[in-house]
Amino acid sequence: MNSSSSPTAVRAATRREFLCSLGAVGVASAALTALPGCEVAQLREGTSGEFQFDLANPTFANLALVGGMQSAEALGHKILIIRVSNAEYVALDRLCTHVFCDMGPDMAGHWDKAAETLTCVCHDSVFAKDGHVLAGPATEALTSYPVVVTNGIGLVTL
Amino acid sequence: MSRLTFAVVALLAPVVLTVPGHALPRMTLTTGAPCANCHVDPQGSGLRTDLGWYAMNQTGAWTWKQIGWDSLHNLEDNTLLDGKVSLGLDYRGQMARLGRPTRGTDGKVKLPDRQVIPMQLTPEIAVMPTDTVTVTGSMNASAFVKSYPGQSPWQAWARWQPSPNAPYVRAGMMQPSVGIRHDDHTMLLRSDAASPRQPMIPPDYADPGAEVGWAPSHWLLVQVGALLARNLTEAVPTVAKDEPGASGRLALFPQWLEAGLNGMAGASYLRAGDLQFTSGYVGVGKNYWGTLLFEASHAKRSAKHSTLNMMLHATVPVKDWLTVEARAERATSELGSQTAETRALVAGLQFEPLPFVELRPEYRYLVTDDYTLGQYTLQLHLFF
Numbered sequence: 001m002n003s004s005s006s007p008t009a010v011r012a013a014t015r016r017e018f019l020c021s022l023g024a025v026g027v028a029s030a031a032l033t034a035l036p037g038c039e040v041a042q043l044r045e046g047t048s049g050e051f052q053f054d055l056a057n058p059t060f061a062n063l064a065l066v067g068g069m070q071s072a073e074a075l076g077h078k079i080l081i082i083r084v085s086n087a088e089y090v091a092l093d094r095l096c097t098h099v100f101c102d103m104g105p106d107m108a109g110h111w112d113k114a115a116e117t118l119t120c121v122c123h124d125s126v127f128a129k130d131g132h133v134l135a136g137p138a139t140e141a142l143t144s145y146p147v148v149v150t151n152g153i154g155l156v157t158l
Numbered sequence: 159m160s161r162l163t164f165a166v167v168a169l170l171a172p173v174v175l176t177v178p179g180h181a182l183p184r185m186t187l188t189t190g191a192p193c194a195n196c197h198v199d200p201q202g203s204g205l206r207t208d209l210g211w212y213a214m215n216q217t218g219a220w221t222w223k224q225i226g227w228d229s230l231h232n233l234e235d236n237t238l239l240d241g242k243v244s245l246g247l248d249y250r251g252q253m254a255r256l257g258r259p260t261r262g263t264d265g266k267v268k269l270p271d272r273q274v275i276p277m278q279l280t281p282e283i284a285v286m287p288t289d290t291v292t293v294t295g296s297m298n299a300s301a302f303v304k305s306y307p308g309q310s311p312w313q314a315w316a317r318w319q320p321s322p323n324a325p326y327v328r329a330g331m332m333q334p335s336v337g338i339r340h341d342d343h344t345m346l347l348r349s350d351a352a353s354p355r356q357p358m359i360p361p362d363y364a365d366p367g368a369e370v371g372w373a374p375s376h377w378l379l380v381q382v383g384a385l386l387a388r389n390l391t392e393a394v395p396t397v398a399k400d401e402p403g404a405s406g407r408l409a410l411f412p413q414w415l416e417a418g419l420n421g422m423a424g425a426s427y428l429r430a431g432d433l434q435f436t437s438g439y440v441g442v443g444k445n446y447w448g449t450l451l452f453e454a455s456h457a458k459r460s461a462k463h464s465t466l467n468m469m470l471h472a473t474v475p476v477k478d479w480l481t482v483e484a485r486a487e488r489a490t491s492e493l494g495s496q497t498a499e500t501r502a503l504v505a506g507l508q509f510e511p512l513p514f515v516e517l518r519p520e521y522r523y524l525v526t527d528d529y530t531l532g533q534y535t536l537q538l539h540l541f542f
């Protein structure tokens with residue numbers, strides 16, 4: 001890396017080169033972070049409207065029992081419908097607000113029927129049935145959508 | 159190795175521990191050497207053998223001596239007590255935008271904040287009381303920070319192999335041999351596009367188990383194992399706790415010496431409860447030219463839920479200490495009538511300024527059903 005014959009000079013020169021290169025890496029890293037034009041962020045969000053589900057449809061068979069929960073894609077929203085009691089249903093955003101684990105049945109969501117809480121097993125955040133955070137690491141509430149069920153037909157307002 | 163030097167290496171690594179160091183298939187594809195030549199774990203990953211340590215000690219744009227750290231430069235190996243004890247350490251951290259874009263109060267879509275994230279600090283040890291027995295263990299911060307559900311805070315297993323060409327038996331807290339155990343845990347191969355932060359086989363996953371493996375020649379390795387699902391239950395909740403499972407893996411390392419080509423191909427299968435995880439890969443490489451690897455995995459999580467993930471990964475060495483790499487990935491998930499898809503393009507460098515120091519600047523472009531995120535990231539890997 002250099003042509004000096006003195007070992008001390010070799011060491012000094014290479015150390016200088018090394019420190020320069022580390023500086024170059026630092027400058028390059030800073031330059032990278034200063035290139036926001038090359039960084040991209042786009043969102044595909046759900047739309048508002050109404051989503052209807054039929055409890056007689058086998059897809060929603062999980063909701064036949066109190067404590068059951070079912071995932072659904074509704075107008076671009078990923079939601080979780082939970083049967084809290086015989087007559088009460090709730091619909092919440094299904095992606096945990098911590099780092100977005102899917103809290104659908106058989107995924108990261110665990111509904112405690114007695115406590116009426118939804119736990120995300122990814123990192124143990126706990127949400128109330130209205131979506132607010134009972135225990136972190138999540139800090140943001142889940143969006144909750146009104147649900148009305150009449151004669152076996154559910155209507156979620158998104 | 160002097161105590162002072164080991165302490166210096168240990169002190170270089172910051173605090174939080176989560177994911178252990180994994181393998182680089184490009185090493186096998188450029189050298190033709192199976193993972194077990196350089197790693198104590200026959201699947202690759204983590205603690206390096208003396209050969210693996212020596213190879214990395216020779217790799218760097220500069221030497222430790224050139225920057226005045228003669229004591230590090232003068233290390234001869236990573237062993238103590240006449241080679242009966244090997245020590246290792248992996249630290250990994252990254253600077254990246256974690257999470258997903260959000261809409262600000264002004265209505266504009268914002269990039270997530272850039273954060274510096276310590277990902278791993280794993281001290282590792284292997285003890286070889288006799289020529290035929292190896293006992294190894296590693297510890298990581300999952301004990302304190304649960305990064306991915308199903309991670310194990312520690313791994314420890316013992317292996318008995320009566321002679322180098324004989325079958326081996328290993329048992330303990332270990333990761334079953336499945337597919338390739340990549341060193342980059344942002345890869346989608348073991349994840350579910352519906353919930354990428356909950357991979358089915360998370361980095362650093364381990365469960366109680368046992369495995370018999372046999373490499374009757376240098377180009378063939380067969381592994382058959384059994385496990386008891388404990389941590390797997392957290393990663394895949396449909397697998398009941400303490401459900402027994404089984405795994406099998408066939409790995410081929412063909413070489414075409416006249417053409418200077420090395421290959422790797424393999425297939426594996428893991429079953430526990432309803433989960434069936436199948437993976438296959440094929441790759442080819444030539445020293446000083448580069449490597450190309452294709453890997454796919456399919457998981458049947460339940461009667462209604464399956465995933466299919468694929469990755470094409472290329473590396474081109476510019477110098478011993480500088481490699482250009484790129485990969486394209488696609489992960490899909492089907493759950494009843496719902497589907498999810500994530501695609502990723504990643505391009506970057508693997509730069510080793512000094513032996514045992516690696517920097518990886520990358521550009522990652524991720525497209526999911528919900529968002530698109532393109533960002534620069536930087537990873538630092540310190541190891542020993």
Ligand code: FES
Nearest residue numbers: 096098099120123
């Ligand atoms: S993703 Fe739900 S608690 Fe972390």
